Amino acid sequence: MSTPLDTNALKARQQTAWASGDYAVIGTTLQLVGERLAEACDLRWDEQVLDVAAGNGNATLAAARRGCRVTSTDYVPELLKRGEERAQAEHLNVLFQVADAEALPFAEGAFDAVLSTFGVMFAPDQAQAARELARVCRPGGRIGLANWTPQGFVGQMFKVLGRHVPPPAGALPPSRWGDEEQLRVLFEGALGDVQVSRQQFNFRYRSPAHFIEVFRTWYGPVHKAFASLEQEAARELERDLTQLLDERNIAGPSSLVVPSEYLEVVLTRR
Numbered sequence: 001m002s003t004p005l006d007t008n009a010l011k012a013r014q015q016t017a018w019a020s021g022d023y024a025v026i027g028t029t030l031q032l033v034g035e036r037l038a039e040a041c042d043l044r045w046d047e048q049v050l051d052v053a054a055g056n057g058n059a060t061l062a063a064a065r066r067g068c069r070v071t072s073t074d075y076v077p078e079l080l081k082r083g084e085e086r087a088q089a090e091h092l093n094v095l096f097q098v099a100d101a102e103a104l105p106f107a108e109g110a111f112d113a114v115l116s117t118f119g120v121m122f123a124p125d126q127a128q129a130a131r132e133l134a135r136v137c138r139p140g141g142r143i144g145l146a147n148w149t150p151q152g153f154v155g156q157m158f159k160v161l162g163r164h165v166p167p168p169a170g171a172l173p174p175s176r177w178g179d180e181e182q183l184r185v186l187f188e189g190a191l192g193d194v195q196v197s198r199q200q201f202n203f204r205y206r207s208p209a210h211f212i213e214v215f216r217t218w219y220g221p222v223h224k225a226f227a228s229l230e231q232e233a234a235r236e237l238e239r240d241l242t243q244l245l246d247e248r249n250i251a252g253p254s255s256l257v258v259p260s261e262y263l264e265v266v267l268t269r270r
Contacts, residue, residue, distance in 0.1 A: 004170065005124070005168060005169070005170035005171055006168070007102075007124040007125045009168075010124040010168055010171060011075070011100075011102075011124050014122060014124070015075060015076055016224070017220040017221050017223070017224040018076045018079065018220040018221075019076050019078050019079075019220065020220045020223050020224055020227075021217060021218040021219055021220050021223040022082075022218045023055055023056060023079055023082075023218065023219060023220055024055075024056040024079070024082040025214065025217075025218040025219075026214070026215065026218055026219050027055050027056040027057075027058060027079075027082070028056065028058075028086075029203075029204075030058055030117070030118070030201065031058050031061070031062075032201065033058060033117050033118070033146050033199075033201055033262070034058030034059040034060075034061065034062035034115075034117050034146075035062045036146075036199065036264060037059055037062065037115060037117060037144045037145075037146050037264060038059065038062035038063055038065075038066055038115075038144075040144060040195070040197075040264055040266050041113050041115065041142045041144040041266055042142075043062075043063055043066045043068050043113060044066075044067075044068075044112075045066065045067030045068070046067060046068070046069060047068045047069065047112040047113060048068070048069050048071075048110065048111045048112050048113075049063040049068040049069065049070045049071070049111060049112065049113045049114075049115060050070075050071050050073065050104075050106065050110075050111040050113070050114045050115070050136060051063065051070060051071070051072045051073065051115050051116065052073055052099075052101050052104070052114060052115070052116045052119060052120050052132075052133060053073070053074055053075070053101050053116050053119025053120045053122065053123070054072040054073055054074045054079070054080070054083055054116075054119060055074060055079050055082075055083070055117075055118070055119055056079055056082035056083045056086065057072055057080075057082070057083025057084075057086055057087065057094075058117050059115040059116065059117045059144075059146075060072040060083055060087065060094055061083075061086060061087065061090065061092065061094075063113070063115065064087065064090075064092040064093070064094050065090075065092070068113075069093075070092075070094045070095070071094075071095045071096075071097060071106075071111075072084075072087075072094055072095065072096045072097070073096075073097050073098070073099035073101075073104070074098065074099070074119070075098065075099065075100045075101070077098050080096045080097075080098065083096060084096045101116075101119070101120045101123045101129045101132060101133075102123055102124075102125050102128045102129050102132060103132065104132045104133075104135070104136050106136045107136070108135050108136065109135075109136070109137065109138040109139065109141075110136050110138070111136055111137055111138065111141060112137075112138060112141045112142070113137070113141055113142045113143075113144060114133050114136060114137045114141070114142075114143045114144070115143075115144045115145070116133070116144075116145050116146070117145075117146040118146055118147065118148060118154075118262070120133065120145070120177070121145075121147045121148070121174040121175070121176075121177035121178070122174045124171065126172055126176065126177070126186060127186060130186040130187050130190075131190075133187075134187060134190035134269060137269040138269065139269055139270065140192075140268065140269060141268075141269045142266055142267065142268055142269070143187075143265075143266070143267040143268075143269060144264075144265065144266050144267075145177065145183075145263070145264075145265040145267070146199075146262050146263070146264055146265075147174075147175075147177035147178040147183075147262060147263045147265065148174070148175055148177075148178050148260065148261075148262050149175060149178035149179070149198070149261045149262060149263055150173070150175040150176075150178055150179060151261065152178070152260045152261030152262060153203070153244070153248050153258050153259065153260035153261070154175075154260045154262075155173075155175040155178060155261075156244055156248075157241065157244060158173070158174065158175065158221070159173075160237070160240050160241055160244055161221060161222065161225050161237070163240070164225060164229065164233065164236065164237045164240070165224075165225045165228055165229070177263075178261075178262060178263050179263075180196050180263065180265075183196075183263075183265060183267075187267060189270075190267075190269060190270055191267050191268070191269075191270055192267075192268040192269065192270045193266075193267075193268040194265070194266075194267055194268070195265070195266040195267075196263055196264070196265050197263070197264045198261055198262075198263060198264075199261070199262055199263075199264045200259045200260065200261055200262075201259070201260050201262060202257050202258065202259050202260075203256070203257070203258045203259075203260060204255075204256065204257050205255075205256040206255060206256060207255070207256050208241070208242045208245035208246060208249070208256060209242070210256065211241075211245055211256055211258075212238060212241055212242065212245075225237065226238075245258060248260075
């Protein structure tokens with residue numbers, strides 16, 4: 001009989017990973033995704049908006065720029081601090097609060113819109129996280145998500161990482177949130193209208209070596225993967241990531257532009 005997944009242990013491991021490096025170095029490059037999602041959700045002035053697993057606040061800032069009353073949450077305080085610094089720089093009034101996506105400390109139906117860009121998809125207990133998003137969204141409100149797809153570049157990058165540093169037995173891949181059929185299962189019973197579109201985000205770096213250097217230094221999961229490996233195993237991971245980057249690069253040998261597919265999802269709460 002298989003041992004049940006210890007989601008608390010996995011969550012602690014994830015928190016350590018995301019707190020390592022400095023995700024904001026990567027996260028700020030993804031701001032376009034938050035802006036697109038805010039428009040897809042048709043956010044209105046004075047609406048109450050919750051950003052879940054907000055990281056350094058891309059969806060948070062996008063919503064606040066549209067006059068929304070935003071609460072920005074993450075279970076890693078260091079990430080929220082980066083979002084708070086950005087909001088202060090733009091003189092945006094945002095409430096920042098440490099919170100777990102699987103146990104949101106808010107009343108049922110408290111928000112007009114609940115957003116997450118490449119955040120809640122990493123929750124260990126995916127079904128519970130989906131229930132929480134639905135619970136705090138009012139009937140007729142919107143749940144807006146941006147999730148990397150399994151077949152896209154980031155989905156494949158995590159697949160490569162998993163070959164070198166296997167996840168705990170029983171852990172579900174985050175890229176399930178990038179599969180429309182799986183999303184419908186996760187939110188079964190809570191959905192009215194569902195709008196899904198496939199989008200591309202282009203990672204832009206000098207070269208595969210530059211990409212790996214930046215992600216190895218600043219992006220928590222990649223940083224922790226390399227740190228956990230002996231020298232030769234780390235070189236093998238670097239070779240596999242380089243191969244993936246070369247395969248996906250559309251810029252030719254002089255630069256690196258790697259499109260990565262994600263699902264932009266707007267779910268209307270029943």
